Amino acid sequence: MNSGITSIKLVLLGEAAVGKSSIVLRFVSNDFTENKEPTIGAAFLTQRVNIGEQTVKFEIWDTAGQERFASLAPMYYRNAQAALVVYDITKPQSFIKARHWVKELHEQASKGIIIALVGNKVDIVSSGGERKVAREEAEKLAEEEGLLFFETSAKTGENVNEVFLGIGEKIPLGRPDEQSGLQNGGVRITDDQRIDLASTGSGAVAASGCNC
């Protein structure tokens, strides 16, 4: 076990085309170095952030479009420790949807989940476009529901890292062994009984391994 690294499952929610994927891409691709042969179908993105002495590893889950016909699986929320609820500050409808996702998270997700409300596309307003969701309105929602709140631009990168740093700072960090008791708090179970299927390749066991 690597001490000092805490894994956090973070889920993305928000109406289509508000920029959920772009925010993550902006956040993650800072670390992008080389082009390797693409393997499509990623399980989730991971990105590491150093917060003080600690390293936080975000496992970022995209909805993969399953929310479109209300078909998001319970698995998606399971053990999520953080969520980004994203809306577009130029689309009031997307803010209504954001309220819906916050409610949904409170019902479905772990109790201690940290939720960041993110108003994206501030670059449109900066370049003369019209803002349709007031900052105050979003701040009010954040205050009522106990959410972190940011306005970002995935396009320019403005405030994007701050969202993840903000979440990282609020996650109760500790040694992994202290966290194993927090099953319902969302930490992946790390006791010795948990099996890592992926770690043992095929053919790991010789036929002579029969002990019966």
Next chain:
Amino acid sequence: MNDDATDQDPDKTRWIRSCQNTFQTAITCQSKMDQETMDTDFDVIVLGTGLTECILSGLLSVDGKKVLHIDKQDHYGGEAASVTLSQLYEKFKQNPISKEEREAKFGRDRDWNVDLIPKFLMANGELTKILAHTDVTRYVDFKQVSGSYVFKQGKIYKVPANEMEAISSPLMGIFEKRRMKKFLEWISSYQEDELATHQGLDLDKNTMDEVYYKFGLGNSTKEFIGHSMALWTNDDYLQQPARQSFERILLYCQSVARYGKSPYLYPLYGLGELPQGFARLSAIYGGTYMLDNPIDEVLYNEEGQFKGVKTKLGTFNAPLVIADPTYFPEKCKSTGQRVIRAICILNHPVANTNNADSIQIIIPQSQVGRKNDIYIAVVSEAHNVCSKNHYLAIISTIVETDKPHIELESAFKLLGPIEEKFMGIAELFEPKDDGSKDKVYLSRSYDASSHFESMTDDVKDIYFRVTGHPFVLKPRDTNEDQ
């Protein structure tokens, strides 16, 4: 796993690269969606989100097929779902108890994920391999099942999982143990192309009974091998060529050897996680998901071939459909078998199991004067399937009489006091045709076996019929493990 180890993690670069592709696709799709109406033409339509269907969706999506996956129900899993206690009461009881009473007795509803069909994964079985191969293991955590037990003359005994346990096990006498050891050595050293290792036996000609005879194994050892290791539910296998039994015993041994305590694995939060995981795989590769969308009409062309489905969300077309039997009852026939399953809630571990948090118990048919074995699968709070201090035991067997609940009596006795019991009988269905004529490819009902091997056979069979080529697990990229 060393994906935490360094920043040059090849896995990670791969993910970033691939996610960029995925996100790019997602972004393009989204903007397309805004401009156009919903997509209506697909390569494959899949109906029902049972495990068989979800694995096929996942595999076909990974192959690059455009998949639309619909379920008439509002949750994933179909018959392979794990449900909450309130859903369980609704499904099985005419007069459900009040919410207050239920919570007082059993705690929070959301802590319960009760399987409707009890099964375990063989640690070295096909499903485990498919999970690892497709990386669906990233979404689901597994634990070992603590032990497998077998019923003999009124008591249960642990099936030995290692040499130490085998030596001290009271299941066999000392001489029989020696013969058993010889038999297992033959199994493990057998190589197809080295005749010397066959010890004169031909797996395709000799029956299993003849194999037993050769090693001089007695009746109770035969029962042990056939039912606790090969996991046959009756004795028909004795007169059949030995190959299938050989393969089953080998699978059992390799599965036990893999993690140590038992050959079985079980997913945290219940078996219902498995269809969800494969559905997610499919979605990541572009599959479209619609729950709670009943089929109003199935459309066929002049040749009687499948053409599409009409639903409240629109009409969708594809040249073929994959579905579970409930979507095309007229195209299915009964296998003649009915399975009775009894879901029991206990507030104590099963006696004489060392307070194990999860076990399988096999009651071989001959021990209780039956034709088919009775299985009991026990899981508990340790698997996030029930609230604290509770245990879930699911008994299942193939119905043999007109009083099926009485057939389970010996199993109920082993469990001790039962807090609540939910019983149901399911008829097993299979497709009448192979789908080549009407392009309707149907899965089989989940059978009475204790594991998923017959289900993965069905997956492979349907995959072959749909694509025209066999499903092969390609070796994993070796870079990943470095």
